[in-house]
Amino acid sequence: MRFVFKRSYDADINLFKHKPQAMWYLALLALVVALPWMLDEFFLGEATNVLIWAIAGMGLMLLVGHSGQASLGHAAFMAVGCYANVIMLERGVPFILSLPLSGVIAGFAGVIVALPVLRLHGIYLAIATLAVSVLTEDFIVIAEPWTGGVVGLVAPPIDVFGLEIDRYGTPTEFYFLCLIVTLVVLAGYRNLLRAPLGRAFVAMRDSEISAQAMGVNIRRTKATAFGLSCAATGLAGALLGHYAGAFNHETFNLVLSIQLLLMIVIGGLGSIHGAFFGAMVIGLLPQFIAISRDGISSAFGLGSVTIPGIESGVFALILISFILFEPLGIYGRWVKIRTYFELFPFYRKDMFKRQKSYLKTERMR
Amino acid sequence: MDLLQLFISGLANGCVYGLIALGFVLIYKATEAVNFAQGDFMMFGAFVTIWLTNSEHLGINFWIAVPIAVIIMGTLGYLLDMVVLRRMFGQPQIAVVILTIALGFILRFAAGAIWAHEPQSLETPFAGKEVRLGSLVLGLEEVAVILVTVLLTLALYLFFNRAKLGIAMQAASQNQLAAYYMGIPVKRIQSLVWALGGMVAAIAGVLFASKGAIDPSTGLLGIKAFAAAVIGGFGSLPGALIGGIIIGLVEPFAAYGLPAGYSQIAPYAIMLLVLIFRPAGLFAQMQKKKV
Numbered sequence: 001m002r003f004v005f006k007r008s009y010d011a012d013i014n015l016f017k018h019k020p021q022a023m024w025y026l027a028l029l030a031l032v033v034a035l036p037w038m039l040d041e042f043f044l045g046e047a048t049n050v051l052i053w054a055i056a057g058m059g060l061m062l063l064v065g066h067s068g069q070a071s072l073g074h075a076a077f078m079a080v081g082c083y084a085n086v087i088m089l090e091r092g093v094p095f096i097l098s099l100p101l102s103g104v105i106a107g108f109a110g111v112i113v114a115l116p117v118l119r120l121h122g123i124y125l126a127i128a129t130l131a132v133s134v135l136t137e138d139f140i141v142i143a144e145p146w147t148g149g150v151v152g153l154v155a156p157p158i159d160v161f162g163l164e165i166d167r168y169g170t171p172t173e174f175y176f177l178c179l180i181v182t183l184v185v186l187a188g189y190r191n192l193l194r195a196p197l198g199r200a201f202v203a204m205r206d207s208e209i210s211a212q213a214m215g216v217n218i219r220r221t222k223a224t225a226f227g228l229s230c231a232a233t234g235l236a237g238a239l240l241g242h243y244a245g246a247f248n249h250e251t252f253n254l255v256l257s258i259q260l261l262l263m264i265v266i267g268g269l270g271s272i273h274g275a276f277f278g279a280m281v282i283g284l285l286p287q288f289i290a291i292s293r294d295g296i297s298s299a300f301g302l303g304s305v306t307i308p309g310i311e312s313g314v315f316a317l318i319l320i321s322f323i324l325f326e327p328l329g330i331y332g333r334w335v336k337i338r339t340y341f342e343l344f345p346f347y348r349k350d351m352f353k354r355q356k357s358y359l360k361t362e363r364m365r
Numbered sequence: 366m367d368l369l370q371l372f373i374s375g376l377a378n379g380c381v382y383g384l385i386a387l388g389f390v391l392i393y394k395a396t397e398a399v400n401f402a403q404g405d406f407m408m409f410g411a412f413v414t415i416w417l418t419n420s421e422h423l424g425i426n427f428w429i430a431v432p433i434a435v436i437i438m439g440t441l442g443y444l445l446d447m448v449v450l451r452r453m454f455g456q457p458q459i460a461v462v463i464l465t466i467a468l469g470f471i472l473r474f475a476a477g478a479i480w481a482h483e484p485q486s487l488e489t490p491f492a493g494k495e496v497r498l499g500s501l502v503l504g505l506e507e508v509a510v511i512l513v514t515v516l517l518t519l520a521l522y523l524f525f526n527r528a529k530l531g532i533a534m535q536a537a538s539q540n541q542l543a544a545y546y547m548g549i550p551v552k553r554i555q556s557l558v559w560a561l562g563g564m565v566a567a568i569a570g571v572l573f574a575s576k577g578a579i580d581p582s583t584g585l586l587g588i589k590a591f592a593a594a595v596i597g598g599f600g601s602l603p604g605a606l607i608g609g610i611i612i613g614l615v616e617p618f619a620a621y622g623l624p625a626g627y628s629q630i631a632p633y634a635i636m637l638l639v640l641i642f643r644p645a646g647l648f649a650q651m652q653k654k655k656v
Contacts, residue, residue: 035416070459070462095640108552117641119641119644120640120644122458122459123399123458123459123462123593123599124599124640126459126462127591127595127636127640128637128640128641130588130591131592131633131637131640132637134588134633135630135633135634135637136627136635138630139630142627142630149479227636243386254585254588258466261463262463262466265460265463302464304545310474312470312473312474313474313475313478315470316467316468316469316470316471317463317467317471317472319463319467319470320449320464320467320471322469323453323460323463323464324449324452324464325457327460335642
């Protein structure tokens with residue numbers, strides 16, 4: 001058991017709680033930097049995929065996990081980021097400018113969408129964002145001169161100060177590009193949570209009325225949360241465009257929105273770790289299923305058995321078991337295990353029990 | 366006459382949307398949970414009926430197969446609530462939403478694994494028959510869809526406002542704790558509502574499959590029904606039907622009057638507008654809380 005003595009008020013918002021924790025994160029950083037030399041090209045591509053999912057996950061986590069606003073439409077903002085990036089690249093804007101700009105544009109799109117729907121809560125907000133997601137898909141088809149319509153666009157190769165970055169040609173460089181973006185977003189996110197704005201988000205999530213009483217401008221804070229969240233998601237979208245190579249309106253369909261939300265729920269709502277855990281599950285699950293299916297069919301000599309749609313089936317099963325048995329997600333489970341060992345003989349089963357509440361409605365008929 | 370024909374077919378389509386929306390509203394009204402899997406319920410109900418009645422499968426008479434399918438879907442709804450959703454009792458709403466999304470995925474997967482992904486259509490006794498009203502030619506299945514929907518909505522409306530069980534369902538959602546004190550078995554009531562939702566979905570599925578082909582991804586139609594429920598005001602049964610009809614009518618007329626590509630936007634655009642300007646829907650069930 002470790003006791004951390006706080007000697008100043010700043011200790012409450014330090015980046016790391018204590019030195020060993022900082023060491024562990026440093027070790028993790030060293031591992032991800034060394035990854036290209038440890039994996040072959042295929043698995044490096046999968047690792048890149050996980051990083052992209054993690055960026056998008058962080059974006060959505062900020063909104064759902066820390067600000068308490070449900071969104072079923074984040075694929076729309078991925079699309080905005082992706083198309084903005086490629087359209088700018090095609091018009092000759094250098095990548096070093098177009099990537100951040102695509103994030104900014106997606107962020108503004110988020111604010112524009114957020115302003116009218118801000119009055120809505122919970123389910124209604126989820127429905128409104130879902131409508132936005134569906135509408136975006138159709139808008140991409142309509143705005144054909146810009147977006148290529150049904151045919152879609154092809155992401156041009158990236159050129160950063162003469163360094164050629166390509167998903168297939170130079171996977172290591174692409175991996176590092178994604179890693180850098182991930183780290184920048186991560187640093188921004190982590191610091192945001194230490195700043196007054198991040199605290200306002202959390203206060204708003206826990207109780208809008210109390211937050212308002214403490215002087216938080218709910219409307220502005222919500223719009224900011226939407227904007228920042230969509231900006232991060234837009235960056236992920238821009239990278240996803242380069243990762244996929246070619247994309248069209250179907251790349252950013254409703255299923256992607258739903259997957260994003262499910263991802264952070266599996267990972268664990270309300271923690272940055274959760275976004276990464278969820279990204280690992282959702283990014284690696286298809287490959288895992290494919291590999292284990294090949295393993296099973298070769299072990300029993302079944303030939304190649306393919307059940308269409310098995311991925312979403314397995315995914316849904318995992319999700320249901322998480323919601324039923326571990327509502328706090330993978331990160332929640334990890335915290336429980338860690339607490340068990342930290343407090344060794346004193347851990348009790350009910351320490352993380354969620355308070356249940358009885359429902360009441362405002363409907364009168 | 367062209368427009369009238371368009372109107373009738375839109376009306377029939379809208380009734381199916383309305384029926385799915387009815388399922389949403391039923392479950393929302395009584396449990397405060399939004400069942401995102403309602404569209405998949407409908408798809409599953411349709412496939413169960415196809416499996417029972419089509420000649421290449423079991424080949425049971427249509428009029429016997431439909432009640433069996435309704436009972437099967439009702440049982441499925443009851444069991445789903447008893448085994449899965451009851452564990453979520455007292456948890457935040459959004460968790461239930463995510464759970465039903467996952468259930469929808471599983472239903473779609475199950476239907477695809479059992480009945481394959483090819484579109485299939487239901488063999489009904491009224492397929493291909495026509496009703497003539499003056500110069501107007503109506504498909505019998507369209508007339509059947511409209512009639513069944515209106516009757517079902519009326520029956521459910523009366524059930525919720527007059528029958529003891531229906532009132533108990535409303536009470537269970539308005540204030541769970543108070544309902545407990547009044548001796549209402551809230552959990553069993555919720556399971557019953559899910560059973561009811563399953564039954565309505567089965568009927569919607571039968572009607573949908575009698576109008577055209579159905580495949581496992583048809584469940585995504587649920588989103589349109591969602592729009593219907595929102596337009597009508599979540600929690601209002603007649604509102605759901607009217608919302609469905611609005612969506613059903615807007616679609617063909619938007620396709621008729623607007624350039625291609627814009628027409629499928631119309632339902633969602635209307636939903637978004639309703640959400641922004643009248644969040645409680647056309648038939649508001651919500652009242653400002655007085656403090």
